[in-house]
Amino acid sequence: MIKLLHTSDWHLGKIIYGRSLLDDQRRFIFDFFLPLVAEEKPDAVIIAGDIYDKKIAPPDAIRLFDDALTALCLDCKTRVFIISGNHDSGDRMAIGGALLSKIGLHISLRLQPPEPVTVEKDGKMADIWPIPYFEPIDMREMLCSENIKSFEDGYREYINLIEKKMDRRRVNIAVAHCFVKGSCVCESESPSYIGGAGEIPRELFSAFDYTALGHLHSPQGADNVFYSGSPLKYSFDEQHQTKAILAIEIDDEVSIRRIEVKQPHDMRVLSGKFNDLLELLKKCEDKSDYLFVSLTDEAPVFEPMARLREYYPNLLHIDNRWINTKSAAGDDDFRLRMRQSRVSDETVFSEFLRQICSVEPTEEDLELFAELLKDSGEADRI
């Protein structure tokens, strides 16, 4: 039986609401993940992209990842398969590929003609096909084909190349970083690229026995095409998600087991009136969770962030319903129609007298206004 651990979207160096999550990520790697690897003893670990949060990653994040890889490859003596994601800079990470593969670290960062890496155990052979993140132009340049206009076209062509080389007697596993149609998204994910159509159909991966995907942060999947999701929660809309590492066991069949990741800091959203929440937070004993507060007060609250943070330092963001009502323009019918430019000049004049001058317009006033319109050369605007 071949066992694999599938994870992705570590986003090392991520900052949310100005708070760096590097410490949490360090704790995840050294307190949870490495021990897990040591315990599960997988034949390979697959990290399906978005290692870093930014293409120019901070040095601390790079050092952290370096330490993690060293521990995985040398300490745990585990083979590791890594592909780049849309947040990673393939060019900046690509170094020593051939040499590293000798110690079991297979990094696929740049688009090249597909070549599998074989994992063998007890006579069972599994070919792992890494597909690094690419943009349609990269595929066009590699295949010299102008017909590739979208991600879907690019993936289709690349998987066709794989299928031509594929040995179907073996277990074939694809590793990719993309957006599969029909999947759920979170606020913390960036689109594959801004402004384009980045979705690809799930059916493209039908030739593989298992597809390890990265890019989306909530664990999800079907038909042996799975997202492991991010190991940590990176936005408040993920508060109810259960983050996991997927363990893939390949024998006669492929079975998937979810291993829940214990969060260094969970995420919570609280909603209510300020005074109630203040009392609540004063009494709260466990202040480790990251907190998002949505105030429902209908009047302004003086310095809510500073006052709440006094009792709960991990308060990251406050949202105030009062802002929306305060800043909203008057919703009276007149203003609404004015916005839609469906009022006549006479109506504007009448409303002006009523609202600003506090008088009710008379017939004589309206006649005078009509005369003034004519004198100023203005036609009535409807």
Add this chain to the structure above:
Amino acid sequence: MKPLKLEMQCFGSFYESCEINFEELSRNRIFLITGRTGSGKTTILDAMCCALYGSATGEGRQWELMRSMIAPENKPTFVNFTFSIGNKLYRFERTMQIKERKRGGEKIKSAETQAAAFEFADGEWSMIAKNPREVQQAAQRLLGFTREQFVQIIILPQGEFKKLLLANSKEKSVILESLFLASRWKDIAGAAALKSRQLNESLLAMRSEYTALLGSFGCLASDDLDKKITESAQNEASLLSDIEKTEGQLSEAEKELEKMRSLSDAFLQLDKWQRTVKELEEKQAQIDSLRCDTEKSEKLLSLLPFFDRMNGALLRHKQQKESSKRLAEQKERAQVFLNARRQKYDALPAMRKQAEEMQLMAKALSEQIEKAKRLDYAKNEHRILLERLEKIKSEEISLTCDLDDARERYKKGEQIWRDTLEQIGRMPELSEGIRHMQSAADDLDRLKKQEHELSRVYQIKLICDENAKKAHAKYDSMRRNAEFLRDMFSQNSAYALSSRLSDGSPCPVCGSAEHPHPAKKPQDSPSAQDVKQAEESASNSFDELQMAVSGQNKAASDYSAVFGLVQELRDRCKKYKESSEYYRAHSGQMQEEYNRLDKMQSQRGIIEERRQKLNSEIKDMENRLALLQSRKLTVSAEERSKQDQIALITESVGGEKTAAQLEDELLRLNEEIKKTEAGLEAVQDGFFKADRELTRISEQLASSRNAEEEKRAAFEEASLEFSGRLKDSGLELREGIFDGLPDREQLDRRKNAVSQFEMQLHTARQNFSDCQLRTKGREKPALHEYLQRKDSLSDRLSQMKISLGRLQSELGNMRSCAERAKNLDRQMVEKDRLYSNVSRISGFLSGKNSFNTPIHQFVLGIMLENIVQYANVYLDRFSRGKYSLVRVDREGGHGYKGMELDVIDSYIGGSRDVKTLSGGEIFITSLSLAFGLSDAVQSFAGGIRVDSLFIDEGFGSLDPETLDTAMRALNDILKSDRIIGLISHVEQLRDSIAARIEVTKSDNGSARIRITA
């Protein structure tokens, strides 16, 4: 507006022609224009703006300044912008060319701009604007924006689109007024103020007029004036009564005066007529004398016509008698002349006969002339034939010489031809010899060359062997070092793991809960970095080894190949005895000989051709010679025949005179004949003419005598009549009786004078008699007393009338003023009421209300609220709910208020001025406001579509997290149909946005474009 294509040349940093096809990005709703600083990113937006409106996006960058500084003068600047609005396509073009022209004798250069706009309809482009002004108007009309609005809503220029956010109330008002046409509300308020002022002025004028009206009569109120009117009316009535009385008195005085005047006048007339009668009676005698003379003259005047008639008849009779006498004398002379002509007429037949004989002589002479001419013609022909014969003989001689010469040349040519054929036969043998020589030389040279090559590759092989050996040794060393360090590091990792072990907790490696022998810390443990470096070094040296071995194998392979070739060549060259230089020289000589023969062979055709040509020339000459001889025989026969003909004609002509001489004789004879005939005709004409003249004169004489008789009878009649009348008048006829006779006019004047005198005398006597009757028993009156009385009454009456007139005029004035004052009073009341309302409304409209808000500010305020409403949707996304904009009524300076914006910060629970935001926060807030403005304009203006937006820079002020949030928000915003173009050099954007227009510089400094999508 959706951009489709942009072309430009010599515009900004785009020196060379450049085209941006936006349709390549059409599937991407957001694209990035990226490049280094100064590469020309903003220039792309400037090009669009210039094509539409003639100026760039930023302040101070006019179209004329956008021409590339280093563009050659003969290369024009142009920008062509193709875009769509809905389903319609448009193209806007603008070109600038440098033209040279003369002004004041100097050459000056100026930039000429042309612009045009086109619309694509029915399959072709049709022009909709043809000059810069029309193009700008077309842009405004199609897009719905002025340039100022365009750079506020569609293109957000670098550093400028935060203007709307940070502007004060006045500046915001100015911006929004132009966008939402709100300035017209100012116009309406202005019209109200003007109307109020006008009403006020009118009211003041009316009051002033009312006061003046009453004041002119010394009244303060209209009641006072009414009293005054009543008094004046009473005075008027009294005065009228006095005037009537005085008029009666005056009338009587005038009558009395008239009577006295008449009496006085009668006395004067009496004196005057008395004097007149006396004067006339003294002239009576003269008048009587005049009367007698007049009567006599009248009688003579009546006789005068008869006298004149009698004298006239006498004169005519005398004249006629004279005429008859002259005619008789003429007749005698004509008779004499006729007799003379008759003699000559009788001699005519003899002259006629002489003329006939002369004509016969002329005919004979003509025949002789004809014969002489034929003889001359024959002699001429004979001469021509002799000349031809001579010519033929000389041609024959010449042709015979040429023929002999040609035959000689042909004979020589035949010999040369035979020699040439013999030599050409040797060419194949020569060719074979040359091939053999060259082959030998080539083989020998190649052998030498390959032997050199063999020596060289051998040296290389030795060097490669040495390198491979060294590489091998190096690799072994590196590998061993790396393995050593790795082992050391492993031991350290084991120590790192073991240091975390605690009793009771399982080992991550073996799983055991007990740890009797934890790994110890090795000394001098290398770091992971060291291991990594060592492994890298080993890998590098392995690569080097592979390269060295590869080189070695190649060198060996090359050496064996070259060695085999050398052996082969040596075997081939054994048979050659001489050197390659010898063979090559010999081959050269043979080649020269071959070339000469080859050239000869190539000329073989020419020689053959010449030979044949010469042969045909000889044949041609022989033919021509035979022809000449035949012609010679023919011409000789013709010459003999002509000689015989000449002899015959000479005999028939006789005499020795030539045709010319004979023709002269004939000419003289013909002239004689003409003279004779002319003489005959003249004689005949003269005789007939004389006869006709005699007949005419005779007839005239007879007629004249008859007229003489008639005139005599008329004279006798007139004489009898005159005598009778003279007798009746009683006058005696004497000499000069009619001398000094006055004419009818004078006579009439005299008669009138007499009758006037008599009438005057009669009238004067009659008038005198009347005056005597009128003045009988009366005395002459004293007129001055009556006159004085009348004048006095008249003066008094005049005074009274003047007074009455003044009084009536004043009264009329007062009445009309009173009427006018009443009207004014009524109008003032009405106008006062109207003014009150207008000024109230005017005050409201101009801001005199409880909120101090003029109406245009009210409208702008609502518009701003609208914009803020839309903007907050975007700001909520960009700031993740932290910020929200709100309009405030804070005083904005210059009397403007209500247009300030604050930002509500959810973290502090209150609002603060937008100017307190950081640079990045200002950027996202400005961006939200710009998007909000765009949405508001689109919804407000109805038909205006905002299909695209361009944002120039600003993203560099955002931290990575905020930038990420902004990009996600933009991506969500793009779910509408809008296209967004960003200009930025931020690396994160470049990595996030796949559709890019990359602006770079080519080697010559020109910007160029690369589109990736």
